[in-house]
Amino acid sequence: MVQATGGGLGTWKYPQAQPPPPPSPEDRRGERLLELHASFRELFTFFCTNATIHGAIRLVCSSGNRLKTASWGLLFVGALGALYWQFGLLFEQYWSYPVITTVSVHSERKLFPSVTLCDMNPHRPSPVHRHLQALDEFAQETLYALYTFNFSESQDVPGAADLGPEPAFQLDRRIHLQRLSRPGGQNKVGFRLCNSTGGDCFYRVYSSGVTAAREWYRFHYINILALLPPTHEDSHRSHGSHFVYSCRYDGRHCEAPHFQTFHHPTYGSCYTFNGISLVLRTEQQDHLPLLSTENGIKVMIHSRDHTPFLEHRGFSIRPGTETTIGIREDEVHRLGSPYGHCSDGGEGVDVPLLYNASYTMQACLVSCFQQLMVETCSCGYYLYPLPVGTEYCSYTRHPAWGHCFYRLYRDLETHRLPCASRCPRPCRESSYKLSAGTSRWPSSKSAVSALKGSSVAKMNILYQELNYRTVDETPVYSVSWPGTTAWGGSRACGWPDPLGAAPAGTWAPTHCPLMPQVPRLLSAMGSLWSLWFGSSVLSVLELLELLLDAAALALLLGCRRLRGAGGAQPGAARRASYPGPEATQLPSDCRPDVECPGARLASSPATLPGAPAGASAEESRL
Numbered sequence: 139m140v141q142a143t144g145g146g147l148g149t150w151k152y153p154q155a156q157p158p159p160p161p162s163p164e165d166r167r168g169e170r171l172l173e174l175h176a177s178f179r180e181l182f183t184f185f186c187t188n189a190t191i192h193g194a195i196r197l198v199c200s201s202g203n204r205l206k207t208a209s210w211g212l213l214f215v216g217a218l219g220a221l222y223w224q225f226g227l228l229f230e231q232y233w234s235y236p237v238i239t240t241v242s243v244h245s246e247r248k249l250f251p252s253v254t255l256c257d258m259n260p261h262r263p264s265p266v267h268r269h270l271q272a273l274d275e276f277a278q279e280t281l282y283a284l285y286t287f288n289f290s291e292s293q294d295v296p297g298a299a300d301l302g303p304e305p306a307f308q309l310d311r312r313i314h315l316q317r318l319s320r321p322g323g324q325n326k327v328g329f330r331l332c333n334s335t336g337g338d339c340f341y342r343v344y345s346s347g348v349t350a351a352r353e354w355y356r357f358h359y360i361n362i363l364a365l366l367p368p369t370h371e372d373s374h375r376s377h378g379s380h381f382v383y384s385c386r387y388d389g390r391h392c393e394a395p396h397f398q399t400f401h402h403p404t405y406g407s408c409y410t411f412n413g414i415s416l417v418l419r420t421e422q423q424d425h426l427p428l429l430s431t432e433n434g435i436k437v438m439i440h441s442r443d444h445t446p447f448l449e450h451r452g453f454s455i456r457p458g459t460e461t462t463i464g465i466r467e468d469e470v471h472r473l474g475s476p477y478g479h480c481s482d483g484g485e486g487v488d489v490p491l492l493y494n495a496s497y498t499m500q501a502c503l504v505s506c507f508q509q510l511m512v513e514t515c516s517c518g519y520y521l522y523p524l525p526v527g528t529e530y531c532s533y534t535r536h537p538a539w540g541h542c543f544y545r546l547y548r549d550l551e552t553h554r555l556p557c558a559s560r561c562p563r564p565c566r567e568s569s570y571k572l573s574a575g576t577s578r579w580p581s582s583k584s585a586v587s588a589l590k591g592s593s594v595a596k597m598n599i600l601y602q603e604l605n606y607r608t609v610d611e612t613p614v615y616s617v618s619w620p621g622t623t624a625w626g627g628s629r630a631c632g633w634p635d636p637l638g639a640a641p642a643g644t645w646a647p648t649h650c651p652l653m654p655q656v657p658r659l660l661s662a663m664g665s666l667w668s669l670w671f672g673s674s675v676l677s678v679l680e681l682l683e684l685l686l687d688a689a690a691l692a693l694l695l696g697c698r699r700l701r702g703a704g705g706a707q708p709g710a711a712r713r714a715s716y717p718g719p720e721a722t723q724l725p726s727d728c729r730p731d732v733e734c735p736g737a738r739l740a741s742s743p744a745t746l747p748g749a750p751a752g753a754s755a756e757e758s759r760l
Contacts (some may be wrong), residue, residue, distance in 0.1 A: 174691050181691060185684050192672040193217070221670040228662055235477045237611040245605045248467060250412060251570060253599055254446040256405035256436040257381050257418075258454075260426045269307045269362045270426070277355055277428055280315050284327070285347070307365060310533050313540070315354050318343060329354050334538040342544055348431065355428040356404070357540060360520045363403060364532035368524060381407060383417035383594065403521060404429060405436045405448055412442075414600060420457040420593040433457065435595055439465060439570050443496040450500060453572075457593040460579035464602030466571040472563060473611045480565040489560050492523035502561035507550055510557070515542035573602060615659045 175181040186198045193214050200206035262270045281287045318341060319325045327350035328343035344350035385392035398410045420434055438452040446452075455461050472480040481487050484497035491497065492505040508522045517531035517539055518524045531539040549555050579596050667673060 174687065174694060178688065178691065181684070181687055185680070189680050190673055190677050191680070217670045221666060224666050225663065228659075228666070232615050232659055236614040237473055237477050238614055240610050240612055242608050242610070243605050244608060248606055249442060250414070250601075251439050251465065251467075251568075252410050252412060252442045252444075252446075253416075254408055254410045254438045254440065254448065254452075255416070255418065255597075256402055256408040256448060256452075257420065258430050258432055258434060258436050259406040260402070260404060260429050261406065262426065263363070263366060266307075266362050266365055269365070270359070272307075272309060273355070273358050273362060274426075274428070276309055276311065276314075276358070277351070280354075281351065284315055284317060307362060307534065309358060310361075310537075313354075313357070315350060316341075327351075329357075331541040331544060332538065333541045338541070340541070340544075351428060352431060355426075359426070359429060360403070361532045361534070364520050364530035365534075368530075381419055382409065383419060384415075385411060385413040385417075386415040387411070387413040402448065405452075406430065408436075408446075408448075410446065414598065416597045418595050418597065420595055433593070435597075437463075437597070439463070439572065439599070441496070441568050444498050445493045445495045445501050447500050447504075455595055455597060457595045458578060459576045460596040460598070461574055461576045462598045462600070464573045464600060466573075466602045467606040468569050468571065469606060469608045470567045470569065471608060471610045472565045472567075473613065474565055477611065477613055479562045481562045482565045487561065489557075492525065497564055498567075499561050499563050503550075503557050506557035506560055507546070507555070510555065511543065511546060514546055515539050519543060615657075 175184060183198055186194045189195070193210060196210040197207060197214065200210055278288060313329050313331065315327055315329055317325060318328055324345065326343045326345050327347045328341045329350075330339055330341050332339035342353070344353065385396070387396055392411065392413045396412050400408050400410075402408050418435055432454060434457060435455045436448050436452045437455055438446045438448050440446050440451075472478055474480050474482065481497060484491065484502075487497070487502060489502050489506045489509070491501055492508060493501045495501065504522050508518055509525065511522075511531075512518050512525055512528050515531065515536065517536050518528050520530045524530060529535070531543065533539060546555070550557065580594075664675075667678070671677065
C-alpha cells in the first residue's frame with residue numbers, strides 16, 4: 139500500500155515477503171509417488187544445490203563465471219581421482235593381510251625347559267672297532283702325506299704291515315684328502331666325489347685344513363656306522379657315572395626319571411636333564427680324536443617336547459669353569475592363513491616327521507631332506523632317522539652315494555629344494571634367550587679343591603626373570619569376537635581355568651577382547667572420504683541416489699525415443715512441486731541458505747503496490 143504523510147509526496151514501501159500458500163486439494167491430487175527430473179541438467183543442478191558434499195554447490199553458483207566453474211570442476215574431479223587412488227592403495231594393503239605385533243609380559247608359572255648335554259667324546263662301537271682302527275690308520279697316512287703330521291702317540295709313519303689282516307669292510311681309498319691350488323688364489327683342501335659311472339665328479343673344498351680333515355673323516359666314519367643294524371643299542375649308558383658327578387633339580391638330587399640318554403655319532407654320549415645344577419666330567423678318552431677336536435661339553439636348551447639339534451643351536455662349555463646360564467623365554471604366536479604361513483602342530487604339512495616329538499621347523503626340514511635323499515640316492519643319511527623300509531648309505535652297497543648326498547645338500551643350502559616351502563614355522567613356538575657368565579672352578583681354597591686339575595665343569599641354569607614374554611600377531615583389518623580362531627586354527631582367546639585344572643605350563647591367555655575390534659578398513663575409508671570431500675555415509679547415499687536417478691532418467695528417455703513419442707511435452711515427468719530450470723537458476727554469488735536480491739520468479743514481474751494491472755515500474759512512479 140502507498141501511504142502519504144503530511145500532504146507531501148508519498149513514500150512507496152514494499153510489502154514483506156509472504157510464505158507461499160499451501161497447495162490446493164486439486165494440486166495434491168496431481169502429485170505422484172515417484173517423479174523424475176525433466177533433463178540431466180535439471181538433475182545435476184538439483185544434486186549440486188542440495189548435496190552435502192563440499193564443493194558441489196560451487197559448480198552451480200559459479201555458473202555465471204565459466205573460469206570459476208571450470209576451476210571448481212577440475213578441483214572436484216581431481217579430489218575424486220585422488221580419493222579413489224588412495225582407496226586403491228588402501229585395498230591393496232587390505233588384500234595383503236597385514237599384521238601388527240604386540241608384546242606382552244605374563245607371570246604365570248612355566249615348565250622348566252630341558253637341557254641336553256653331550257660329552258663331545260664319540261667312542262667306537264664294538265662291532266665296527268676294527269673298521270674304525272683301519273680308518274684311523276688311513277687318516278694318519280693322509281695327514282702325514284699332506285702336512286707331515288702324525289696325530290698318534292708314536293710319531294712313526296705306519297707301514298703296510300701295521301694294518302694286519304684285511305678287514306671285512308674295505309675303505310674306499312680313492313676318496314682321500316688333496317691339496318687344491320688355484321691360480322692367484324688361496325690353497326684349499328678337499329676330496330673328490332664321483333657318480334657311479336665316474337663321468338661326473340666334483341670336489342668338496344674347504345679353506346681350513348682342520349675342517350677338511352674332520353669332514354673327510356666323518357664321511358668315512360658314517361660309511362662304517364652304516365654297517366650297524368638299525369636296532370643297535372650302544373653302551374653309552376655305562377659311561378653316565380663318569381660324565382655326571384652330581385645333578386640337582388628343585389633342591390633334590392636327580393633321579394632316573396629326570397633325564398634321558400642317547401648317543402650322538404659326532405658329539406658322543408648325550409643326556410637330557412631337567413636339572414638346574416650339574417657337575418660334569420669332560421675327560422676325553424681314547425676314542426675318535428679326529429672326529430671331535432674340542433674338549434668340553436656341548437649344551438642346548440630347548441622345550442621339553444622338542445628334538446635337540448645340537449649341530450645347529452648348541453654351544454660349548456670348557457672344562458675348569460663354572461658357568462651360570464640365565465634363561466629368558468619368549469613365546470611367539472603367529473597367525474595362520476591368509477595372514478601368514480605357519481602350522482599348528484604339523485597340521486597341513488605334507489612331510490611325515492621322522493622324529494617322535496612335537497613339530498618343529500628343523501625336524502620337518504631334516505625329515506624332508508631324508509625323504510629326498512631316499513628318493514634320489516636310494517638310501518638314507520646315517521645322522522638322520524631312517525624311513526621304514528629303507529637302509530643307510532654306505533659305499534659298500536651304494537658306491538656313489540657321497541656324490542649324490544653332497545649335490546643334494548648343496549641344493550638345500552642354496553634353497554633350491556622344496557623343503558623350505560613345505561616346512562612352515564609353527565604357529566606357536568617358544569624361544570630361549572641365553573646370557574652366560576663364567577668363572578674358574580674349583581678354586582684352590584674351595585672345599586672341592588681335590589677336583590682341581592681334573593677335567594670337570596660346573597653348570598647352573600636358572601630363569602633370568604620370573605616372567606615370560608608373548609609376541610602375538612594381530613590382523614590390522616579384522617573384527618575379532620571372543621572364541622574365534624587364530625594361530626592356524628587354534629583357539630585365539632580364552633579365559634583362565636577357574637578350577638585350576640589346567641596343567642602347569644599350559645597356555646591360558648587372559649587378554650581376550652570383550653568387544654569386537656574397530657573395523658579399521660571402514661574407519662580408514664571414512665577418514666579418506668572426509669579428507670577429500672568432508673562428508674559422511676549419507677553423502678555416499680546421495681551419490682548413489684544420483685546414479686539411480688540418472689539411470690532411470692536415461693532409461694525413460696530411451697524408451698520414449700523408441701516409442702516415437704517425440705511430440706510429448708518434456709515436462710511431463712517433472713515434479714509438480716519443483717519449478718523448471720529457468721525459474722530455479724541461481725546467480726553466481728548465491729547460496730541455498732541466503733536469499734539473493736532479485737532472485738524471484740520470472741513469471742511474476744516486479745510491480746509496485748497499487749500500480750494498475752499490466753503497468754511497469756516506470757509508469758507507476760510518482
